[in-house]
Amino acid sequence: MATHHSSASPSPGARHRRAAALSIDHISFSYANGHEVFKAFSLQVKPGEFVSLLGPSGCGKTTLLNLLSGFQQPTSGVISINDEAVRPEMPELGYVFQSPQLFPWLSALENVRFGLRMQKQLDARQQIEKARHYLALVGLDKAADKLPYQLSGGMQQRVSLARALALEPALLLMDEPFAALDAITRNNLNEETLRLWSALGQTVLFITHDIDEAIFMSDRVVVLGIAPQGIHSELAIDIPRPRANIETRKLPAFLDHRTTLMGTISEVIHADGNVDAGAENTYSGNIQHV
Template structure:
């Protein structure tokens, strides 16, 4: 299929896809979403609108029935080395140390010698601020620390496109804000294209260059909002800016419109 040049330049391109589950539940109908290289896009929507399904399609875990999903111009498949994902559950091996959990990802991908894997795993643990905890087992790490190990394991594979599905949703608000700041620090250093899925409005505004609001499935995109807040962003400064609160209020209104529409669609 010929590809439109602006789409071919996108790092991540979902192009007119259709998708339904086996039980006939339609989630996407002619749905499109693009992200340019290095862009941080947050996808915001209420529970059940299709966020995880979208991420699974982007990761190649599910296949669209029509349309195409391209990562850096290539048809998506889970083993593309450009692709990294971080899920809500850290999914670590409890019998391995933090360092060995990060090394495991490298070993599975067959990247480098043992010594190189060890070196790289340590470098990425350092990047997420956990070098001091390298030898700890999973139960000796807090929820936030476990999520950082999981992030380090993904980052160590050096993906250029990072798919994140509510990675901090299980954390308390203080840890989540901290992880949001850390995510931006790492992103500024590594420059990946990020698709970050969340149902948390503040998180979306704090992180993203652009927030995409989804309708209830199969309603597609409700609207988009460009977040023109200065970078680098910090919890202490950014979250208190009048502009931050304006974006947040605007998105709250949009989400309540989406919710009202979904309620009006429910059978009486």
Template sequence: MEIVTPFHPPAVLSVDGIGFAYKNGREVFRNFSLTVKKREFVALLGPSGCGKSTMLNLLSGFLKPTAGRVCVNGQPVFPEMQALGYVFQTPNLFPWLSVEDNVCFGLKMAGKTSAAEQREKARRYLSLVGLEAVARDLPHQLSGGMRQRVALARTLAVEPDILLMDEPFAALDAITRIQMNEELLRLWSELGQTIIFITHDIDEAVFLADRVVVLGLPPNGIDSEILIDLPRPRDRHKVRSTARFADYGDQLMHRIGAITQLRQSASLNHSGARNAGP
């Protein structure tokens, strides 16, 4: 299949030769580099243990690399950087606050707008995610998908340039997850953020992304990249039934399978060497 490289504006996020190891000595990345363009949607994919969540924590500044640097628009990242927004695997809403108050929380922490402006902005973003009718409800009154929409609205309300999303829909049922995928693409098209999206779901990665970056075994970093040349806007019924969608999925499945096989071989070799003895 011929893969056409899409045009993108200059890089907004750059990862330059970073290394990272935990205190126990386990090395996760070595000389890792990546660039992400403005308004690009990049999915990070890989088997469990390849460092996807660690990478997102490095991109956000929650973790510091042991070598190299991570920059947004040329500036080193740090956790409170206003250009960054983070969406976690779980909504992490305050159960005693209403939906609207949860969305207002991040705006209050930023401290750049009045209380009235915070309310107005919270309502606007709740409307964008279709939750204006439940603004006064408490989180326990909402479904899992609705709670994740509130978390997304809370992040969007501070208007970051870059969304870092760590498997935000993994805990949802299959139907709700597909609906949230479509909702995210609609919001991305309307608001224009750059998105780095972690997932272990191949179909999700192909459906959402402009580019899928496959992470290999630590500390090797990127195993491969695939540019997703599917038309936008993407209708799940039309796109998922195409031969091209299936071909991208097959390519990614092959790479994930190869990485998993390498891990199993390495584990067997290590176990054999340890058991051989003198």
């Protein structure tokens, strides 16, 4: 992976959208079969804050994303972005998923441009200019014409990040975005994502199974318990920014946070009698999601 550092200047014709405040206020949600996932669950994320959600399988991360995106409705309580109730396809929201979900027949550039075309706010020249700008920000200016299969997994995930950023979301939801990548690529993308976040300033809600990743990225790590417990505990990450892989990951504060979170996760897992013995490995720092 290249160690490029393109400047994150505002994009051509960017409509500045301020970072969003996210408010999840006492939501409850059960599936049709009666399975209760959230009971009076609340979480506030401040504009520009980087918050990670760490939690065992089944704690409701996917359900929460579906509720945040407005595709499912809580049975009670309200989720709002900048005081506006969430609804499907809200322009304030951007997504990056574990699988890059690129259109295989479109070039990297056209994949980034796709959402801009759907928005219908820019003419073709402006769309291409903006797509190029965000591809350059993720270091892929030279790969603009490549098809997804010609790109490595890490490069594909960069395209997916550029595609989300090009829409200039005020709140970026990242669902285990780097879990499928090798540790070196993941660490590099962690650093790159922070560089872009500090330049662009959006609010980020980041879901991960990786304790080290959660600490490295976040202002705050929120640990979820087994559904419907909701938030088990929170940890403020008081490590200075900018953060860099080599320096930050060896700081005493980083290692302290890791020890704390490993203890917390162990507590969460052992509080649930049904969790299999291998579950704890999922959370060891930098061990791949199993």
